[in-house]
Amino acid sequence: MDDVQFIAGRESTQEEMFHTFNTLYEAGRQIVFTADRPPKEMLRLDDRLRTRFEWGLPVDIQPPDYETRVAIIKNKAIRRGMNLPDPVLQYIAENITSNVRQIEGTVNKILAFQELMGESVDVDTVTRAVRDMFKDKADFLPSPDIIIDEVSKFYNIDADALRGQGRTKDTALARQIAMYQIRRMTNLSLKEIGKEFEGRDHTTVMHSIDRIEKLTKTNPEIAEVIKDINANINARYE
Template sequence: MSTASFWPSCLEAFRHELTPQQFNTWIRPLRLENAGDGLVLIAPNRFVLQWVKERFVARIEELATAALGQAPRMALVVAEELVRPLTAPPAAAPAPAQSGRRSAQASLNPGFSFATFVAGKANQLARAAGLQVAEHPTSYNPLFVYGGVGLGKTHLIQAIGNHILDTNADAKIRYIHAETYVSDVVRAYQHKAFDDFKRYYRSLDLLLIDDIQFFGGKSRTQEEFFYLFNTLIEAHKQVVITCDTYPKEITGIEERLISRFGWGLTVGLEPPELEMRVAILLSKAAATGMNVDEQVAFFIAKHIRSNVRELEGALKRVLAYSSFHGQEITLSLAKDALRDLLAVQNRQISIENIQKTVADYYKIRISDMHSKKRSRAVARPRQVAMALAKELTQLSLPEIGS
């Protein structure tokens, strides 16, 4: 059997040996390529690579030996490493203490890096854009990142700052929340110190400004930021902005600013899909030195769908519950730890709430949905309500139908 035909047969073997969730999360994203007399297994990120290395690589080598007639040499790499020049000398890593001091001066959290930013379909474009800006500043200027609460906007833009700081220790970087910038403008106005204010911000090589929607309705702040933005862009300095909504949908912001936000690249962050939520949970658990079973991670991920922040909060609750009771983290323990949280969710998303919402949307009565009417005007809302109930509650279809 050739190498080209081996990998499909290997995937088929894992498809039968693993659950669909395990296969789709850990095996499907892998690629296999020839490298001289050996094989290269390519993972989408370091977390998947480490997980495969610990749990599945021995089985892959076993299948390869059986299919190819000999044990091949196998290397594991991350996809992004393949696009880096192999001849480039490795950059000297800064001393941890020195790096930490520089990050603190820039108001950056050293823990926010691209290595700890779990990638998936929901954020792959935003991550790729962020990495491009980090490696080639001003390639997209400004970079505008938008998305809901707790989806990783702050993590991503601080990862850009930390990456640039690691490669250029002399770079002048500042991460700032929009409300802090507003306070700086007010302070400069009170103390008649606008010259110092302008001199500081215009000297930056990279400005990372978070939650710019807080500029809404603050005309003096918007005016100052308008001139700062123009100055930095004209000087080929990088600007990265986050917001909770698409630029043209921001309320209370002047049109001249909104139009400039679109000069570079605008990317969105979406709520993570199930497999990505599982990967995030396992990554967060590994970062704390705790071992969480996949079954437990899938249980948490299925019930916490809104954002990464709530997902991390649920994980911390399970870890704390395990630590306080001196028990191993099991599915049963996770259910006990999250019992109150799940009860609140179940009250918020009940069959009755779903029926009322759907009936209101389609402008029919709830009694119509319970009737035996089969007209399109009733059948369609009934089907929508049942689909939502199956997706958002833990009830089976017979229970929903009754």
């Protein structure tokens, strides 16, 4: 039973719940309740119910982390008969961080949009399909793919070279800027950012971010580059 806290203060409902609980418990049935607070904080809850709720194992369930969100999204899409590409899975997981219900609603909307429009599912499709589920553009985080794409375009560098081992001066700078932008514009950790660049370690990522952070304060040209790239990224959501 979900949201059991709402029966607090409702005498007839609590009485019925008390007898139902006893019947199920005596029959050896498993009983699962969810609430937004532990039993001891449900001030108007009947003591008989509070005691019974505390017989079990209270578990504080936190919002799913990034890896768990990716797994949930992938599983729900497969159940609907669709195999979402990794960039789409990552993009949804980066932007939907609150709860599983919102994740499920987002996946359903993306799949319905794809079926209606007959388009392949990519990050741009997802952007158009679910942007109205967010209060405003500021609530919608760009994916690492979009950021890398915009940095690559700005410097006229192949995205694979930017992600990989390209060692030219421009490529190295562009890569550091991309890492900096991803750190600023997404919720990815240093380790997760490193995975976007062929598994670079978090120390390398941190060094790159720190370098660009300093350059934005001391080099007007770099500051202007960052501003232009930001504008290009934001333009994709207008």
